[in-house]
Amino acid sequence: MILKKLFNKKNHKNPLIISGPCSIESPNQLEETVSQLVDQGIEIIRGGVWKPRTRPGSFEGLGSIALPWIQEVKSKYPVKFAIEVASAEHVEEALKYDIDIYWIGARSTVNPFTVQEIADSLKGTGKPVMIKNPVNADLSLWMGAVERFQKAGITDLAVIHRGFSNFRDTIHRNSPLWQIPIEFRTHFPEIMMINDPSHISGKRELVPLIAQKALDLNFDGLMIESHIDPDNAWSDAQQQLTPADLKKMLSELKTRKVKFEGQKMKSQLEEIRQQIDQADHDLLEALHRRFELVEKIGEYKKLNNVAVLQLDRWKEIFESRPEWGKxxxxxxxxxxxxxxxxHQESIRKQTEILDSE
Structure with a gap:
């Protein structure tokens, strides 16, 4: 139980840190990076061997040639090593070199057939698995991937939140959409959740902000890309940190208390929560009143043969309500x-009224 053992070793006071280069480029690059990370107390190294890319022509990793380099580094330093696998063939090759931890990439998680193939190939090996969220914001696919590994008897599991594709997001490489990992935890509270601020941000200057946000939300760990010469990295150069910059960032991150300490603090918290409960109750009553009026609108439209969707009215609501909120x-x-x-629920209710006898 490598992941759980290393996390429990921290006594839940500090996040589990996984770090290493986006891609393994050479024996020297790998060993120098690992050497500097070990000096910082990093015990799990990540490194790209096979790199599934969105478009052809990008560097897709050195493949199996890098596996002996990992084996050599492990013989010199007290580390565990994590790599991404995207097929049963990858697993077979990695097992020959006793790779410690396997992660499933976002492009693989979207395909249940691929997930099942990898789960079957790792069955009975005792190897830990980390599962990244799918490229798109589909919670069911993420949960389904976890369930497939659980059914294969793999219990040393973690998930990695690396953000989701969103063409409207001009800040992040992948939109964090924090509500999705939060909801995931309500279904699988026992599974470790690791945040990947490198792939969410896409820019090294944003990595600390994303990492702190994850810690504020009580994530169990961080996976952060680190390279001895990021500007000349063969892949994802803009989002990687030097080991020295990583050390500085980790020293500045703040961990939060998981539980409230002291009766006074608990009493104050409970009082505020009761106020929130009352505000939520008032909000639900307001929603009830609103939908009663929506039903009256629906009845009027039915009686007067008026179309449900009125674009001018929707535009007015969409533009005015944010102004009211300022x-x-x-x-x-x-x-x-x-x-x-x-608005979607209003349309549904009014459509039901128009379709009723």
Missing amino acids: PLRLNKDLIQEIFGLL
């Missing part, structure tokens, strides 16, 4: 998302 210091995107959902 003096209340409410997030514009949140308001638009909430009223988008309310």
Whole structure:
């Protein structure tokens, strides 16, 4: 139980840190990176051997040629090594060199057949597995991948939140969409959750911000790409940190208390939570009143043969509600998302009324 053992060793006071280069490029590059990371207390090294890329022509890893280099490094330093595998053939090759930990990439997680193939190939090996979220924001696919490994008898599991493709996000390489990993944890609270700020940010200057956000949300660990010469890295150069910069960043990150200490603190928290409960109750009553009015609108439209969707009215709501929220210091995107959902439900209710006898 490598992952759980290393995490429990930290006594839950500090996050588990996994670090190493995006791609293994040479024996010297690998050993120098590992040497510097070990000096910082890093016990799990990540390194790209096979690199599934979105488009052809990008560097796709050196493949099996890098596996003996990993074996050599492990003989010199007290580390475990994690690599990505995307097929049963990858697993077979990696097992020959006793690779310690296997992760399933975002492009593999989207394909249940690929996930099942890898799960079957690792069955009975006792190897730990880390499963990245799928490329797109599909919680069921992520959960399904975990369940396939569980059914294969693999219990030393972790998941990696590396963000989701979103063409409208101009800040992150992959949108974090924090609500998805949070919901995942409600279904699998016992599974370690690791954040990958490198792939979420896509820029090294954003890595600390994403990492801190993950710790604030009580993630169990971080997987951070580190390279001795990031600017000249063969892949993902912009998002990798030098080991020295990684050390500085880790020293500045703040870990939060998991539990509240002291009766006074607990009492204050409980009082605020009761106020939140009352606010939520008031909110639900307001929603009930709103949908009662929506049903009246539906009845009127049915009686007067009026179409359900009125674009001018929807445009008015979509533009006015964020303006109403400004003096209340409410997030514009949140308001638009909430009223988008309310509009969908209003359309559904009115359509049911029009279709009823």
